[in-house]
Amino acid sequence: MSYVGPDFDPPQPRRFRRGPLTVALAALVPGALIGWFVYEAVGGPGDSGRAAAGTSATAPGVSSSPSVTASNDDKPPNSRPLTGKVVVIDPGHNVTNFQHTAEINRKVDIGTNWKECDTTGTSTNSGYAEAQFTMDVSHRLRKILERQGATVKLTHDGGSPAWGPCVDERAKIGNAAHADAAISIHADGAPAGDRGFHVILPASVHAGGADTRAIVAPSAVLGRNIESDYRRVTGEQPSNYVGDGTGLVTRKDLGGLNLSTVPKVFIECGNMRDSKDAALLTNGVWRQAAAQGISEGIVSFLRG
Template sequence: MLHDFVPPTPRQGPRRRPVFAAAALAGVCLTAAGCAGDGGPGPGAGPESASGPASSTPSSTPSPRRSPVPDASPSSGTASAKPLPRGPLSGRTVVIDPGHNPGNRDHTREINSQVDIGTGRKECDTTGTATDSGYAEARFTLDVSRRLRTLLEEQGAKVVLTQDGDRAFGPCVDERARIGNRERADAVVSVHADGSATGNRGFHVILPAAVNGGGADTAGIVAPSRELGERIAGNFVRVTGSAPSNYVGGDTGLDTRDDLGGLNLSTVPKVFIECGNMRDPADAALLTSAGWRQKAALGIADGISSYLKR
């Protein structure tokens, strides 16, 4: 769940089965951009089977690169201190932003404080959502982000996390944006999971809109952020089998927003990804599976890698 906006009103009515979903599962890319540099069968994005939406049974199939493991263990600091191998992403910097923070729930006064998001003021952060069984979004985002860091570092990228379980709360949305800007990141991805109604399923990638007001000016990042988002969406389908959201983005898996401080204040290419809906039982079964979280990290990593190697 995003931390600085009011969710849109979900589309009503039965889910329309887009041609995209079937095509993606047959090995067709979400976009032409999503195909380049993926190094595997045609991309797609998200967790979906050929017979329809993602199965409600968590997948235990090992990732093509790494076997699924329990919650990834933390490391000290926000950037790895270990030497990086030489690889196709050597010299590149990626900032991963794990949405929310497990400690936010104990610091409501601090996270409710208002911060400047360029076009107005909003809360510093929120606690995020959780599954009905109590698995917190903040735990999910941190676990996926650590897995994603490992995959990108294996390709030689410098990876910085905005928080790694090493802060009592936050950071606030404005600081999250500043971290990516300060690092002059080649790409920034904010990892989330949604908290919508039961029956609303699938992932979506949020792209920055053209915003110019206050301290926000996204003119220079709109186009590259869209390409980054398209490549992530295409690879997320391919790796996880998940379908694009049936309630946001018109079945495209992409949603453009102008009210997110994390995007408005960014000066480098940045997107958000809502990996699924924690309040839908079928999606929750995926999100709570360590094996599926590894696939989610791999899909995002392949999208970032494809974008950086273009």
């Protein structure tokens, strides 16, 4: 999320190949992951035959015993723990932002100061855009949460709107939905060698149109739950460059948090500019684990 530099090339359209699902491949992983490979058999955004991304289908870094439920579709309604809950997912950036530089460079009030409406986001060195990653994980996360009974809303989806939305609008969408929990999905663009994930919590802000005082405490609980479950399910380690190894960071310069009136956090799922993290982020099996880990943190928070 944080990388905006002169050597960032706008994401270009890519042609994706769909690899076969083999018996030998299924034998390499726990039975709980088989459902993921079924998804991979029909392909997922960001996977170019997997080999091109330098990743293997065994999803290096995924916990050997992730607590994954392949499907809750056949469960009776009273077994769906999120029935009646509303979750808003904010996929960071937008794949077409680079075509709307004037619009996304417009400044908006985030309470503590004025910032750009949005940015292009970062990408891996091979050109896999952060916005592609965030949308893919958001779709996976939505499916998991809906299977558990939640009402899920995305701040944008499938090119609608055509750019953005601006960070203040993203916060307003969660507020208007009266979300029980909201999360913004990102991946970082730090220097190579900086690895790991971190969850960003809202600081206490009371300035301009921002007042986070009521959501600081519940957001911290949400963030801690997500940090713990994300680490356990994915095997990804907390950031080695921010957060002092806790996987948690508090910030007051993000409009999506400052302007939220519902419990909300950001997650930087890994560093796209580091080759080892990029190998995970470009792997569809690992992205499914990422969505699962995030979902389990949200469930833990909503169930109290």
